[in-house]
Amino acid sequence: xxxxxxxxxxxxxxxxxxxxxxxxxxxxxxxxxxxxxxxxxxxxxxxxxxxxxxxxxxxxxxxxxxxxxxxxxxxxxxxxxxxxxxxxxxxxxxxxxxxxxxxxxxxxxxxxxxx
Numbered sequence: 001x002x003x004x005x006x007x008x009x010x011x012x013x014x015x016x017x018x019x020x021x022x023x024x025x026x027x028x029x030x031x032x033x034x035x036x037x038x039x040x041x042x043x044x045x046x047x048x049x050x051x052x053x054x055x056x057x058x059x060x061x062x063x064x065x066x067x068x069x070x071x072x073x074x075x076x077x078x079x080x081x082x083x084x085x086x087x088x089x090x091x092x093x094x095x096x097x098x099x100x101x102x103x104x105x106x107x108x109x110x111x112x113x114x115x
Contacts, residue, residue, distance in 0.1 A: 001087050003107070008079040013104040014097035018069035028062040072096045075108060 004010065024030040024045040033041040045064075049057045074095055081090040095103055 001082055001089050002084055004079050004082050004089055004105070006079055006081055009108045010077050010079055010091065010105050011073055011075040011108045012077055012091065012095045013071065013073040013106070014095060014101055016068045016070055016072050016096045017098050019067040021065065022067040023064045024062060027064065027067045030062075 019026070023043055025032050025043045030045055032043045033039050033046065035042055045062075048061055048063070074093065077091045077093040077095070079089060080092050082088075083090070089105060091105070097103065
């Protein structure tokens with residue numbers, strides 16, 4: 001904590017909150033199908049491939065699956081205050097992971113997101 005000072009720019013790495021298996025509406029922000037007029041595909045992705053010509057699904061197609069619980073680095077955060085006595089670092093902005101999760105904080109050069 002002693003290497004940081006108020007006003008420093010830092011990058012914070014942690015493991016994001018696990019969300020389990022999620023559909024495309026939650027995981028990739030798809031709109032889903034209409035809720036009315038006889039439609040039964042409310043939270044489904046719709047068509048997933050062009051048709052006869054490629055005869056396959058294109059690589060990288062966003063599909064339902066496991067969400068969260070992955071390593072993520074939030075960059076451009078600003079140190080607000082350093083409390084060396086209690087070994088605390090106060091950072092402006094959101095950091096990845098749950099409450100009381102382990103984080104790695106490193107110094108960063110360049111512009112801050114909160115200038």
